Amino acid sequence: MPTSVFLPRTSATVSSSTPQPSAKAQLPEWPRPSRGAAFSYPGPRALRNRDNGVVTFRLDTIGRGLVFADSIEDFAAQLTKQGDGGAVVVQAPPGTGKTTLVPPLLVNLLEQRHPGQPRVLVTQPRRVAARSAARRLASLDGTRLGDRVGYTVRGENKASAQTVVEFVTPGILLRRLLNDPGLEGVHAVIIDEVHERGLESDLLVGMLAEVRELRGDLTLVAMSATLDAQRFAALLGHTDDGGPAPVVDCPSALHPLDVRWQPAREQRLDDRGVSRSFLDHVARTAAAAHETASAANPDVDALVFLPGVREVSDVASRLRAVVPGNVEVLELHGQVGPAAQDRAVSGREPGGAPRIIVSTSLAESSLTVPGVRLVIDSGLSREPRRDAARGMSGLVTVSCSQASAAQRAGRAARQGPGVVVRCYDQRSLAAAPAHQTPEILATDLTGAALVLACWGAPGGRGLGLPDAPPAGAMTDAMEVLRELGAVADDGSATALGKVLARVPADPRLARALLDGSAAVGRRAAAETVALVAGDQRAPGADITKLLAILRSGTDPAARRFAEDVKRMDSIARQEAAAVVPLGEGHRITAGEAPGYVVALAFPDRIAKRVPGDGPASYLLTSGTRAGLPAGSPLSGHEWLAVAEVSRAQGRDTAGTGAVIRAAAPLAAELAEAAAPHLLTGQVNATFDNGRVTARQERRLGAIVLSSTPVRAGIGSARQAVADALAKNGLSMLSWSPTADALRRRMALLHRELGDPWPDVTDAGLLARLEEWFAPELEAMATGSAASAISLAEPLHRLLPWPEAGRLEALAPERLEVPSGSLVRIDYPDVDDDGGRPVVAVKLQECFGWDSTPRLVDGRVPVLFHLLSPAGRPLAVTDDLTSFWSGPYSQVRAEMRGRYPKHPWPEDPWTAPATARTKNRM
Structure with missing residues (x-):
């Protein structure tokens, strides 16, 4: 039965939280501006009208119909109270208009302190959200996009010298901070959607709080859609008294929301990931719900949430096959081109066809899709997870958090009454985690570690972050950076590290760009790095196939790819002297270039096929085994350079527990050339079935390149026997009754008296093997059988002197x-x-x-x-x-009756002890 739920309206309030100290970054000093008297607050009339000639934006026009319009006076009062500069946390549910209203409101306030052209930066966690927010604000302001309101995302810039509100992605702002730690010319920064806990946004919170300590005139605003605002209020607290920043609450839109539960009979996840039957259930549910909703209101559009690109494409295809021809089915995810993304998030044109938008979590909280009154939620999301044991990171499919489920449902009620259909049951929602795992706790930290090192906070030490990075993941990341030459022994960034930080890619790819350019050419290296750094999925995990598609220009992402390649090529040209290339002396063809560049970036992921008749299985130099997706065109190649590998989640046909997501063919000699530091040659001796054998092995990491039988030296043979004993235990040896009895007596004395009586457990004896077993060890290494070794004499070597003289008396x-x-x-x-x-x-x-x-x-x-x-x-x-x-x-x-011949005296105290019968006594 559907349940009627209303999104609550609460009065706007201001609150604060416990302060949290923040260490200053190592930034250049500049005179601290005098705060003086607080600037005068012009009052609501001046804020909403342009009549006084001071206000930049017409808030009465921009804020019409937005719930946050009721909170702008509280927001302005809080900044006014703090004087020049300040920090505020805005806590407002999705759909209240905070992203649209806060930036122009802040410009209006700042213009009083910085007459002329105050500049405000606004971060959005996704490119499509940045473009959409900028386009909407420019439209409401009645100006052309790129003039007063603009945006900058990777590969695309719509901003000018006249821009006063610029929407950017967190990655863009991080690189601006590294280039200009003082953010000269910027008067305020708004970090939007901080509740999503993206890694880059978390870093910005800590870094901008330090900038504000050094720049008293910089205004900071953090905006959250959930109830976690107090954490950020403490991090962005006042620079004067150390108190927390004020929190401005905003009421949610008072629109009714019908929650309907329609779980599938089948499990959502099976041994191949998201089950096909569940995707079919989602498609049928979406088609039926949209048909019902459209019959009552033709203007209703639907939004379907699925965990990833594969599922979005699958359900979209199913919907196109069953919905009426006048219904438009659109896909919204990171791999469709900017034009398709913008079209999906834009409202339906007057008289336009009804729409069903099938999306990943991209549409969950950072943008409003006009016209959506119906949401169909799969209840699944794809989140990053780090597999420390295998040294890999990747996305895994999990149940979405309760907070995500609430935000997805809220999409339907942003602009009026709505309906959400959940394709799972209430028990599944109750069992879901309250919030999504912060990315800093679950993903590879190599890129973040480089940013922190360049900022002057190696490992995040002294930086006020919402969550401290896990020690193990940060240690691994710093070790990778040391191998790249990006950080010094003390964790500080080297000159090369600062160069790598300027490349918009993983530091390993950045190093490969510079190293590979001399060997394969700047263009070829730039293409491979741009492709791997992007978010396009390689068909069949084949990077070379995806590269050909993007080069052809037929793919919607081809334009952005070309721009990324141009930028990477420019960086490689500018920084050509930063490193000594590793590829000199090797002839590399155009077809081999992608594999070689990937191998330079990830030498620990160079892979060789494991012989066998089953599905393609590969051994990586790191020691991890991974399989290719079924039907991959790469399965015939002996060597691969793997760019991405992740846990299989049951879809690993090779049974390795890991699956290769992106790779390129690699020649054997290029594998060695790309990872010379992993090449080793040694004699490996083993002791098995009572004899020592040895082979001369040449390895590339865990991969055996060649193996030849040789005669073992006495040292390696002894070690082989010792290793076998350590692995299999001392039960390999033949313990005679005499030796076993002596060992037990010694064990009791060690238990009761301790030192100097030795520990004769397996662990204790193995720890002192050379001390008591050296002659026998050598005998076994030279061919003596274990059964021929007497252990009583070796044990006597461990008896302590002179205490050994009391062995018979004590035990x-x-x-x-x-x-x-x-x-x-x-x-x-x-x-x-x-x-x-x-x-x-x-x-x-x-x-x-x-x-x-x-x-x-x-x-x-x-x-x-x-x-x-x-x-x-x-x-x-x-x-x-x-x-x-x-x-x-x-x-x-x-x-006595059973054994009458033996004595059974009434008085055992005085009876003679005997082993004889009564007659023989």
């Missing part, structure tokens, strides 16, 4: 009983921490024994197993006195 091999017999003592197992020494003896041999003997200077009582004349156990005791006084009488009554 005797045998115990003399009252009958005169010497009975063997059975000592506990070496690994038994609580075991007792046991003496199994006939009951009659202990008559007259009124106290239990104790070993190890009286510390350990002997446990007696008292036996019948036939050797069967009658009683177990470590207290003979109590036994004779009590249980003996019952034993006597039961046994």
